[in-house]
Amino acid sequence: MGNNINTDVWVFVEQRSGKPAEVSFELLSKGLKLAENLKGKLKSVVIGSDVKDIAKETFKYGAEEALVVDDPELHNYLTMPYSRILNELVEKHKPRIVLFGATVIGRDLAPRVASHTKSGLTADCTDLQISDVTYLKKEYKDLLLQIRPAFGGNIIATIITPDNEIQMATVREGVMKMEPLSKPVKGKITEVPYTPNGIDHIIRIIDQYRTENKVNLKAAPIIVAGGYGMGTLDNFKLINELAATIGGEVAGSRAAVDAGFVPPERQVGQTGVTVRPKLYIACGISGAIQHRAGMQESNKIIAINTDPEAPIFGVAHYGIVGDAMQIIPMFINAFKEKLR
Amino acid sequence: MGKNSIVMVKQVPDTANISGQVMRDDGTVNRAKLPAIFNHEDRVALELALRIKDQEGGKITAITMGPPRASDILRECLYMGADEAILISDRKFAGADTLATSYVLSEAIKKIGHYDFIFAGRQAIDGDTAQVGPQTAEKLNIPQITYVEEILETTSKTVKVKRKIDGGFEILESTLPVLMTVLKDACFPRPFKAKRLMAYKNAKTLMELESLTEENSLLYIDRLKEEHIAKNLYIQTLTMDDLQLDITRCGIHGSPTKVHKVESVVLAGGNHETIPPTKEGMANLVAELMDNHILG
Incomplete structure (x- = not known):
């Protein structure tokens, strides 16, 4: 050249x-x-x-x-x-x-x-x-x-x-x-x-509807994400509770979105949003490649999963093997204690 | 007066169901091990064309560029209701990127001619590029509407559609002809019609007829071809010569993008600290995060 x-x-x-x-x-x-x-x-x-x-x-x-x-x-x-x-x-x-x-x-x-x-x-x-x-x-x-x-x-x-x-x-x-x-x-x-x-x-716009996206996951310093492993919509409320307690945004994996636990605009991953918060807590998320691609550059990642072989642990900084239903309440309590 | 549609379809490896056997040790994908399927969004595109035909009449031509075995999805197009199917196939097309593909498709479309609509899926699951539709429209110098969710209305000269945009949707009206790429949620493709399946399961390309004659010396290719044409069971194949294409714009020679390197996905991190799932474990973790100003 x-x-x-x-x-x-x-x-x-x-x-x-x-x-x-x-x-x-x-x-x-x-x-x-x-x-x-x-x-x-x-x-x-x-x-x-x-x-x-x-x-x-x-x-x-x-x-x-x-x-x-x-x-x-x-x-x-x-x-x-x-x-x-x-x-x-x-x-x-x-x-x-x-x-x-x-x-x-x-x-x-x-x-x-x-x-x-x-x-x-x-x-x-x-x-x-x-x-x-x-x-x-x-x-x-x-x-x-x-x-x-x-x-x-x-x-x-x-x-x-x-x-x-x-x-x-x-x-x-x-x-x-x-x-x-x-x-x-x-x-x-x-x-x-x-x-x-x-x-x-030759193409004319007849009408346009745009809703201002109120959720800004990209800007959130803390994200608490739940996956299909949370089991039910009722269980998923714990994710909301944890997020509210520590001042984070709620997110979900594709499977959680498909299951209706969390709206699509809160999906993290390849077909969702790519995020890099200060802290990312993944609860009941196995960690398919598509999900990891959207969060693995987070500053600190906590993974909570019952399966010790879950791929999410491969990108985590802190790994907790156990049931998110029991661990999240313990985490919330520990946080509240420490604030006191 | 009916409206004529050309539907661009693609046979793709089923990337959604990649198993361990399919991944080689070096992290590359062994395409041969993947089942070949009809790209779903292209099937949705065909359905939209069929719905226009149901209301207004007209002719639907399904086209695909691919290897000889891509005739499988052309037969499926015939089962669903396409009037004609054309295979665009040549060894010299191998290794084409989206630019070379759009060149070949646009030249084939010029040869077919007489269309009001060109339909395609938004993207194919093997590359997810969504480029071939717009690149073809540009080469034909016609307008395009991508991300189509719904066709609202057609008149003799126009079409009105709803399409997705970032954060919402818009209603557009276009003069015909227009190329549209459609989203998977636009509609649910109809099942094969039993009568059409029986009629078209014997539809064959020239290459397929040739392999029949190789197996049976009593068959003569010219007669076989004539018979299939007479019964409307002949899937036309267009080659580079048929389309009088510029070889420097086809296949690997006509593709500016090259794959330099392929790696399996590398995980960041890897050495995580294991925290016991206990009250004490949580207390220590929370304390560490707060001390490092990550939390609180």
Whole structure:
């Protein structure tokens, strides 16, 4: 590859009705590290209506430039105009890396852009790194390692795009850390005019319903999670009690959600939320790979399970073999005693 | 006037039921040991197409890109009610990532032509990428609606659907033609019809007919093929040559993404401290957590 190759890292900054999505800032923080490794620039791409403030916010995460397409017509995400705009921008500037959140919008948009620009795209990454790679006896410098679970979470695959100028990835929400800089970058806003096209509004939004997600598991310092092993909805109330006592949020495994013990927005794991709290207490959770993927980076993990062979103990810092129905009340009492 | 649908389906390894035998010692998956199944969301996509057909008439063509044995799921499409099934198969398609797959599928769709809808499942369980649908729509230069939960209304020129978005849902209206990818909860796929099962269980691809002639020297492939076409039991196969494709965009050559490394899932931590399940054990644990400012 020539020396004149572009080393810019782009992050598509997603907004929903004018509100930026958290995942975009998580990606900017990761993108900054990747750009430093590549000795390139981090740039944000913001599309919407009245989005200059969002563009400026990206400077707090290290973006040196924000490419902004600002037009009332673009208020809501629509596949056709957004993909057309991004197709043109990516085609023109050929950034080295383009990152999207693995959200409904990101997973709708990124494949169209990759298809149009014939770029490689890896879905749902959980880690990204820059590294030199030897692939089929050829040496490649500074490739993007796109790391993702595969085969239902049973394996971790590292994907590369060795012979392409542009490397694209969507990244799961919550897996990258959001790290605002102590001093924002003095970034520049580059306005890109929007030129409407007949095909842009071939799809029209008739109505939109969005409920503000009141549960924010990602931000909770303490999480008490219950699994199918709690047995019944009545038993699961102990999880709520423990969480209330120690000031934590209630969560559940997929099995607990499927059993109706806990609502879906509180599901931790690969198809739920990825969390890294200060303390994670797993009660009656066997610890399938899919669950562990969503919590194993917690600072401290307590596992309570009757089965000493349960895989959850493999990621735990403290393991308690026993019935959660008996152990949780003892824990609650010990905590109350200590507070007295 | 009926509406024509093309439904993109995929045969996938059953990743939901991975047993010990399937995982090799080095942590990779032995695909050959996994049963091959009809990707569920694609079956749901076919059901949505069938419901439109039930109301308005029209033709449904099921297509799949895959190895010869993928004809199994095409027969299942015929059992459910598809009018025609086409296998897109060539050794040169092997190793395709989503970009190369969408190139082949979009070229096959251009050859089939005359469609109002293209349906597909949101994603296939072997890769969970959800990319092939949108990548195909882009190559056909048509709009797409992903994450479809329900079709609310169709007119001669438009469709109105409910789709999932982050934190809620929206109602969209699109001009036809449009490509839609559907969620598993959109509907419950109908069971096979006994009459159709009896009729189509003998539907065969050219490769399958060829293997019949190898077993029985009294059969002649040309006549066999003609008979199957006459009885509407012939599953057409499209190869790279049939579609006049650019080999550099097919299979492994046309796939920019490469698998560099595959590892079994590594557990973080591992050396946990065992706490006795007693009052004293809990008291010590709570004290330690509070001393370290993790609790309290």
